[in-house]
Amino acid sequence: xxxxxxxxxxxxxxxxxxxxxxxxxxxxxxxxxxxxxxxxxxxxxxxxxxxxxxxxxxxxxxxxxxxxxxxxxxxxxxxxxxxxxxxxxxxxxxxxxxxxxxxxxxxxxxxxxxxxxxxxxxxxxxxxxxxxxxxxxxxxxxxxxxxxxxxxxxxxxxxxxxxxxxxxxxxxxxxxxxxxxxxxxxxxxxxxxxxxxxxxxxxxxxxxxxxxxxxxxxxxxxxxxxxxxxxxxxxxxxxxxxxxxxxxxxxxxxxxxxxxxxxxxxxxxxxxxxxxxxxxxxxxxxxxxxxxxxxxxxxxxxxxxxxxxxxxxxxxxxxxxxxxxxxxxxxxxxxxxxxxxxxxxxxxxxxxxxxxxxxxxxxxxxxxxxxxxxxxxxxxxxxxxxxxxxxxxxxxxxxxxxxxxxxxxxxxxxxxxxxxxxxxxxxxxxxxxxxxxxxxxxxx
Amino acid sequence: xxxxxxxxxxxxxxxxxxxxxxxxxxxxxxxxxxxxxxxxxxxxxxxxxxxxxxxxxxxxxxxxxxxxxxxxxxxxxxxxxxxxxxxxxxxxxxxxxxxxxxxxxxxxxxxxxxxxxxxxxxxxxxxxxxxxxxxxxxxxxxxxxxxxxxxxxxxxxxxxxxxxxxxxxxxxxxxxxxxxxxxxxxxxxxxxxxxxxxxxxxxxxxxxxxxxxxxxxxxxxxxxxxxxxxxxxxxxxxxxxxxxxxxxxxxxxxxxxxxxxxxxxxxxxxxxxxxxxxxxxxxxxxxxxxxxxxxxxxxxxxxxxxxxxxxxxxxxxxxxxxxxxxxxxxxxxxxxxxxxxxxxxxxxxxxxxxxxxxxxxxxxxxxxxxxxxxxxxxxxxxxxxxxxxxxxxxxxxxxxxxxxxxxxxxxxxxxxxxxxxxxxxxxxxxxxxxxxxxxxxxxxxxxxxxxxxxxxxxxxxxxxxxxxxxxxxxxxxxxxxxxxxxxxxxxxxxxxxxxxxxxxxxxxxxxxxxxxxxxx
Numbered sequence: 001x002x003x004x005x006x007x008x009x010x011x012x013x014x015x016x017x018x019x020x021x022x023x024x025x026x027x028x029x030x031x032x033x034x035x036x037x038x039x040x041x042x043x044x045x046x047x048x049x050x051x052x053x054x055x056x057x058x059x060x061x062x063x064x065x066x067x068x069x070x071x072x073x074x075x076x077x078x079x080x081x082x083x084x085x086x087x088x089x090x091x092x093x094x095x096x097x098x099x100x101x102x103x104x105x106x107x108x109x110x111x112x113x114x115x116x117x118x119x120x121x122x123x124x125x126x127x128x129x130x131x132x133x134x135x136x137x138x139x140x141x142x143x144x145x146x147x148x149x150x151x152x153x154x155x156x157x158x159x160x161x162x163x164x165x166x167x168x169x170x171x172x173x174x175x176x177x178x179x180x181x182x183x184x185x186x187x188x189x190x191x192x193x194x195x196x197x198x199x200x201x202x203x204x205x206x207x208x209x210x211x212x213x214x215x216x217x218x219x220x221x222x223x224x225x226x227x228x229x230x231x232x233x234x235x236x237x238x239x240x241x242x243x244x245x246x247x248x249x250x251x252x253x254x255x256x257x258x259x260x261x262x263x264x265x266x267x268x269x270x271x272x273x274x275x276x277x278x279x280x281x282x283x284x285x286x287x288x289x290x291x292x293x294x295x296x297x298x299x300x301x302x303x304x305x306x307x308x309x310x311x312x313x314x315x316x317x318x319x320x321x322x323x324x325x326x327x328x329x330x331x332x333x334x335x336x337x338x339x340x341x342x343x344x345x346x347x348x349x350x351x352x353x354x355x356x357x358x359x360x361x362x363x364x365x366x367x368x369x370x371x372x373x374x375x376x377x378x379x380x381x382x383x384x385x386x387x388x389x390x391x392x393x394x395x396x397x398x399x400x401x402x403x404x405x406x407x408x409x410x411x412x413x414x415x416x417x418x419x420x421x422x423x424x425x426x427x428x429x430x431x432x433x434x435x436x437x438x439x440x441x442x443x444x
Numbered sequence: 445x446x447x448x449x450x451x452x453x454x455x456x457x458x459x460x461x462x463x464x465x466x467x468x469x470x471x472x473x474x475x476x477x478x479x480x481x482x483x484x485x486x487x488x489x490x491x492x493x494x495x496x497x498x499x500x501x502x503x504x505x506x507x508x509x510x511x512x513x514x515x516x517x518x519x520x521x522x523x524x525x526x527x528x529x530x531x532x533x534x535x536x537x538x539x540x541x542x543x544x545x546x547x548x549x550x551x552x553x554x555x556x557x558x559x560x561x562x563x564x565x566x567x568x569x570x571x572x573x574x575x576x577x578x579x580x581x582x583x584x585x586x587x588x589x590x591x592x593x594x595x596x597x598x599x600x601x602x603x604x605x606x607x608x609x610x611x612x613x614x615x616x617x618x619x620x621x622x623x624x625x626x627x628x629x630x631x632x633x634x635x636x637x638x639x640x641x642x643x644x645x646x647x648x649x650x651x652x653x654x655x656x657x658x659x660x661x662x663x664x665x666x667x668x669x670x671x672x673x674x675x676x677x678x679x680x681x682x683x684x685x686x687x688x689x690x691x692x693x694x695x696x697x698x699x700x701x702x703x704x705x706x707x708x709x710x711x712x713x714x715x716x717x718x719x720x721x722x723x724x725x726x727x728x729x730x731x732x733x734x735x736x737x738x739x740x741x742x743x744x745x746x747x748x749x750x751x752x753x754x755x756x757x758x759x760x761x762x763x764x765x766x767x768x769x770x771x772x773x774x775x776x777x778x779x780x781x782x783x784x785x786x787x788x789x790x791x792x793x794x795x796x797x798x799x800x801x802x803x804x805x806x807x808x809x810x811x812x813x814x815x816x817x818x819x820x821x822x823x824x825x826x827x828x829x830x831x832x833x834x835x836x837x838x839x840x841x842x843x844x845x846x847x848x849x850x851x852x853x854x855x856x857x858x859x860x861x862x863x864x865x866x867x868x869x870x871x872x873x874x875x876x877x878x879x880x881x882x883x884x885x886x887x888x889x890x891x892x893x894x895x896x897x898x899x900x901x902x903x904x905x906x907x908x909x910x911x912x913x914x915x916x917x918x919x920x921x922x923x924x925x926x927x928x929x930x931x932x933x934x935x936x937x938x939x940x941x942x943x944x945x946x947x948x949x950x951x952x953x954x955x956x957x958x959x960x961x962x963x964x
Binding site for chain 1: 515516518538539540541542543544545546547550553576578579580581586587588590593596597600601602603604605606607608609610611612613614615616617618621640641643644647648653672675676697700701710711712713714715740741742743744775776781782783785786787788797798800801802803804805807808809810811812813816817818819822896898
């Protein structure tokens with residue numbers, strides 16, 4: 001067997017040598033040249049494209065020495081309005097002490113006057129005795145307390161939905177909820193006047209954003225139709241792209257409500273889901289304070305979500321449960337609040353130089369300058385003088401603050417007026433007349 | 445004694461005391477079995493999905509309402525595969541509700557499930573006095589002692605629970621001013637600013653500090669809040685290997701020499717994001733080397749001390765004190781109050797210019813409500829206790845007790861033969877389980893023995909490195925730790941968790957006498 005193989009090998013060798021002798025001359029010369037070329041390539045230096053890495057270590061050292069970065073933060077001028085902020089001593093309740101002066105509070109969002117409520121405080125005290133202050137962990141790792149579960153159940157029942165979840169920070173709620181549902185490649189239709197938290201949530205989600213004019217349903221329908229024609233061109237992609245509309249119940253920046261019935265019609269027509277942000281309308285609108293859906297008489301969607309970070313301190317959850325109890329037991333406070341809103345809305349009409357922005361039943365109004373005096377900075381200074389005049393006479397107001405460079409559609413400068421159930425009719429009248437006086441003296 | 449060091453020490457001369465970290469690799473058969481286990485789980489998952497699609501098995505997940513049947517579904521089937529088929533099986537080990545203060549022991553609400561973890565039902569009974577090895581209660585300030593909380597109770601009565609306004613409008617109380625001054629004194633810096641939520645402190649302030657044209661060098665294992673903040677800022681992000689200063693140096697060198705990609709213009713600024721203690725690894729940042737590099741290449745350093753403030757350092761002032769360095773060397777000191785102080789919220793501290801800038805430009809200062817007063821008071825009282833300003837040495841005692849407990853716990857676990865990751869001084873102790881089946885088994889067995897542990901698997905950790913994570917607390921007594929250790933011994937033998945090849949049990953001759961006391 002081995003001999004046969006040996007014979008076979010020899011025979012192949014003989015064949016090779018024979019072929020060598022029989023090959024034409026040009027073939028052998030070509031092969032010889034190729035072999036020499038390969039040997040040359042193997043031993044010659046390789047060339048790279050000219051790169052910065054050709055720099056010698058010494059040159060690199062010099063570059064490192066020379067480079068000067070910007071300072072970590074740009075200098076802030078000493079008289080920036082936000083650096084001279086108001087310091088409140090004591091609780092920010094109906095009567096508030098700002099910078100040492102006692103005023104009536106028209107600036108904190110304490111719509112139902114629950115900040116100072118004894119029952120709420122007692123519930124928080126009881127929770128403090130039982131649980132301490134912090135939860136020392138996220139929801140997944142022993143940070144879920146029975147108070148959290150109870151609060152979620154009560155909220156779901158109150159809002160008439162299937163389930164609810166709570167977050168520990170208001171800003172983070174919408175900023176985390178949007179990217180949880182809407183991912184890269186999905187489409188979101190947002191109102192222009194949406195607040196900053198929504199804008200950040202959209203940025204984090206990396207979806208395609210389409211802005212429509214504030215409360216303009218015709219504009220929104222136009223955008224939806226455009227999207228529909230796009231979808232028909234690529235039906236497979238359309239079947240997996242989720243679509244959302246994000247609106248606020250009561251807009252923080254303009255004080256008006258979104259037209260929910262029309263939105264629902266558009267939702268079923270174009271198969272879009274609605275995200276409703278109700279930080280201002282919860283506990284304000286509707287007969288029982290259930291928010292904008294009760295205001296318009298509509299049923300809610302169902303849905304579930306996920307929780308991401310450290311949980312809410314239990315004393316705050318207990319306070320919230322007590323607040324819900326109060327809201328359920330006294331449904332007439334909502335009527336009272338709306339009555340007061342209407343009263344002050346009427347009283348503030350007709351001030352020369354200032355116009356009221358917001359619906360008559362909105363508890364958070366804006367007072368904007370009727371005519372701007374050229375630059376935003378000067379407008380802000382002028383409004384500050386109005387605010388200071390009012391503060392000196394015992395009404396605490398504040399300007400609405402924005403991050404000027406970061407907002408997509410920056411609202412004009414304005415004074416924020418907040419109405420709460422605790423303000424009496426005389427106080428409302430006093431505030432209105434004081435603002436009139438201030439406008440007269442400063443703007444004329 | 446043999447130790448494995450990942451991320452080798454490049455410049456040992458910068459350290460004032462020995463820096464020892466362990467990251468022992470598992471034996472090969474463990475990795476193979478882990479992959480097999482995941483594969484088997486996936487096969488069963490596909491089988492179950494098939495049965496569900498064909499109606500042979502009940503569907504338990506949330507379904508759409510009738511009117512919305514032809515809307516695009518919110519969740520695609522394949523995105524959720526892992527959650528539906530693997531996570532659901534062991535879901536009962538997370539989100540366990542408690543009904544007492546999260547101190548060294550707590551009470552758990554008993555939960556049962558009749559449909560394999562899809563829904564839970566509370567029986568109404570509580571499991572009392574479960575030893576708590578999961579809550580971030582490093583210094584034991586999560587307590588309900590009336591004497592300790594008397595100032596908090598008073599402030600709650602005076603201020604109520606809410607603020608209803610933002611920092612720049614009507615939300616800055618005198619309490620915030622007091623707290624910020626105290627934080628600045630505690631850390632030894634010029635000024636500080638506090639925020640209502642720790643996660644949001646990162647995600648809202650990093651975009652204010654850096655923007656387009658800047659470079660962020662971020663550690664591989666940084667927390668989600670840092671990653672989110674970096675992404676929202678719009679700067680270029682480059683990742684260096686975990687705690688590896690050679691990787692960081694090469695990135696820095698390339699960045700300064702080459703400049704921005706394609707245009708080669710110089711970077712506006714370079715910022716390095718690191719954490720003090722990494723909560724999944726238990727490793728401590730190599731601060732002296734990073735500060736050395738930062739000074740050489742003129743970069744800025746952002747240090748997130750969420751887990752290390754209060755927990756390391758001779759007087760609890762964090763990693764800066766632990767390494768004996770100057771707080772001025774770190775440009776931005778960030779931390780949270782949720783862990784060592786038993787409250788909620790975060791802070792950023794540093795030079796006055798930095799804090800003034802944040803007061804005017806931070807997203808949180810303009811749009812988010814400020815920290816509520818009782819929580820601020822809890823932080824004030826905890827900090828005063830730590831600094832000794834309340835007239836007792838209780839603060840220092842707590843820090844020392846934590847150090848003792850940490851060293852004891854880690855030493856005993858090493859001796860028993862478990863694979864533990866991280867630095868010898870870090871109170872976060874990850875114990876490696878590796879195989880997915882052991883995650884559920886470990887957690888349930890420990891609960892039967894009345895000990896509550898935290899287990900973590902994919903995707904929070906790499907696929908093969910599932911672990912149980914213990915958080916040692918100053919409030920744990922020696923008896924509690926011994927109970928836990930003996931339980932771990934039993935469970936470790938039962939589940940074959942003692943993978944270490946370098947334990948005392950395996951090579952007793954290599955070990956010298958060890959001391960558990962802190963060296964002063």
